Amino acid sequence: PPSQYNPDITPAVDAVVLRCLAKNPNDRYPSASAIVADLAGALNVPVPEQIKRVVASSDLAEQPTYYEPLNPQLALKDTPTPDSALDELETQVATDVTPVAKPADAREQRQPAPAANEQRQPVAVAENRPVATASKPTPPPSSRSVVELSSPETPTELLVSRAPTPPSTPSSRRRGLLTIIIAAVLLVLIGASLGTFLLTSRRSTTGAAGGTVANANVVGVASFFSSGELNNQNVPSINDGMEIHLQNIPAPAPGNRYYAWLQDNQTETVSIALGPLTVNQGIVSLTYMDSQHRDMLAMTSNFLITEEPANVIPNNPSLDKRQWRYSATLPQLRSPKDNFSYLDHIRHLLSTEPNLDRLQLHGGVDFWFLNNIEEMHKETMEVRDHGNLVEVRQLVANILYYLDGKCALQDLNNAPGSKVPENAQIAHDSGVGLLDCALTPEPPGHLTHIALHLNGIAQAPGATQNEIKLAIEINKDLNNVKAWLEQLRTDAIQLAMMDDTQLGQAVALRNDMVVQANHVLGGRVDPATQALDPSAVQISNDIEFLASFDVMPFKAH
Structure with missing residues (x-):
């Protein structure tokens, strides 16, 4: 049982986990909602209202649960100055954009920050995060998503766990693949539900040198x-x-x-x-x-x-x-x-960042970091699966805008296909790229921007040893994400420059884009150590811990 490895886990939680892992399928839980409900009882916390509604309205033992596809070194530098002026750039990618919100459904709202133990057990969960959009009415946040780790040989999709509802019908433009990965679902649900239970012990242990000592009280x-x-x-x-x-x-x-x-x-x-x-x-x-x-x-x-x-x-x-x-x-x-104070840096990451606000990118750096990674991941799935080469070229262009922001126009300068984003929504969301762009040094790319604020948090008066240690760990985790994004960018530029014959035959390269995107969003198991290299989702969750x-x-x- 799990308590053999972590004495903080109670017998009641042991029972839930062991039922999840029962050899006989008939002895396991019939649905994700049933797992969450039992875990809430085992942890002596309230059952989430949405779970109560599902349990009350249906016989969970008889209902299926459907899942829908959701599909470097970053040095700690000086903290960015929020009030620095933005350069006026020539906009060739879109006309004026008036952001509107996506109706709730495709991505996830930010939920109560789960916790991990001192070893930071991987939380492969993309949160219910609100989505600000420009013109394309795509659905936003639903609930935390379940991430399946993939291997280079068999890249797979990432899944969103939902209350039992029929899966949507795939369109001809966006082909969705429905997959159920039971092991990943159980791992994520158990990890997320145990998070809050374990957060106190993780945050109250002694951390790295420097900072305010964590209080045992x-x-x-x-x-x-x-x-x-x-x-x-x-x-x-x-x-x-x-x-x-x-x-x-x-x-x-x-x-x-x-x-x-x-x-x-x-x-x-x-x-x-x-x-x-x-x-x-x-x-x-x-x-x-x-x-x-x-x-x-x-x-x-x-x-x-x-x-x-x-x-x-x-x-x-x-x-x-x-x-x-x-x-x-x-x-x-x-x-x-x-x-700047610790609070200033937290607000810039999770609430409002002045430079991004000037670009109508509201919600903080962390929000747009994960938003654009999730949207880019969807585009890579389409690049792999689409047969229309004109569409593939447009999708590749979209990916480069998410990665490089305004610099994507230079990336595509000699490409035979589209050189602008597909629509005003993508043009708006990619106003700042995930990676740095020399044309727009302020604000920097989202990865660098996060690293700058982590540096500020680590040096802020009043930061505890645990908070400093966590900021350092998050910054380290950004290095892998940056490396995967840079490889994805290399793949995208190669595809963009191909003629139609080459592009149609570039199966391996299109497949590698999915591999890299899956690593970014879902993490990767290191083949040498079998340890999980944390994903963008894990990074986002850990940033939220800093605001607790x-x-x-x-x-x-």
Whole structure:
């Protein structure tokens, strides 16, 4: 059982995992929803509302679960200056673009950040992330996706796990392949569900040298997640939810309750009431969704729990600090090296980045990093499978725009096919490429941009040893992703320059693009060590860990 290797895993969780791995198929779970429901019970946390609806509306033992295809060295440098001016560039790729939001369905909203243990068990899950789009109405975020690792010989598609619904019919332009990879599904669901349970122990252990020592008094974690709900401007909501998981919490005094709050750091404090907390055998769990779907990470930086009378729900936290019980904060002291705080860097990664905002690329660097990788992955699948060479050339051009941004026009200068993106949506999304482009040094490519902010986090006052260690690990993981993207770029440029005869026969090269794209999105098992080289999805998840609150008993200063 898993507890043999990790003593933090309880017998109840052991039972769920062993049932997943039962030799007799009839003894296994009938669906992914059933696994999640049982794991929630084993971990003593609430069953997600969407899972409750599935369980309540159908006999899961009789229903199938369908799956739909979703399909370098980055040195730590000086932190970017958000207010640096953007160069006015000649735009040859598209006319003016007015971004609109994709209706919810194809990609995923950002969910409560799962956790990993100190060894960072691979989380091959693409999150439910909201998608901002320009003109092509493609569906956005659904739920976390399941990633199948592929080998160079047999590149495969990546899958999105959903509630039981019939698979969609593939169109002639976009041929979807339906595949069920049971082992990958179980791995991802178990890893994601155990994440929050293991996060506290991972974050409270001793990390790398330097930084603030992690506090052994941490009682749990509060983390943001995104629903992807469209707001009045038809833009998907981000950081509009909060998940709280605490342990070893004593019951409040008779007649009192605990109340959770988010606050900013201003003199006239703005508070968001997350709701009353219920203590169940020392465990506290709460999922909060903001009714206005506001970006709470952009608004707040402090977490607080008060103990107040149960008969009247307070509108604001008590001003009497004797009633404050637990608190946490994202460090806000600015570094003399770059004049940014830990909180500034986190917000630029996960909420809003001024240079990207000027290009109508809202949502932070991490969002566009994963968005463009997922969209590019879909294009590589089409390049491999499509028989129409005109379409293939356009798809290759799209891929180069996702990779190189404005520099893709130079890449395609002598190519016989299309030299512009297929539509205004791709032109908008690729305003900044994944890789650096000399034509647009500010902002840099998304990989470099993430590395710059990780550097800032590692040097920020108040960063803990664990946070510094995690930032270093994420930066290291970016190197593999960069190498795969550069190989994919090499393949794409070779294909773009071929004549029709060569392009039609370039099966191996088109196949290699899928291999590289699968590595980027789903990771790769190193054939020598059998260790997982983390994917863009893992990197994105780890970046979200950096925005979690480590909740501790309140101490008045």
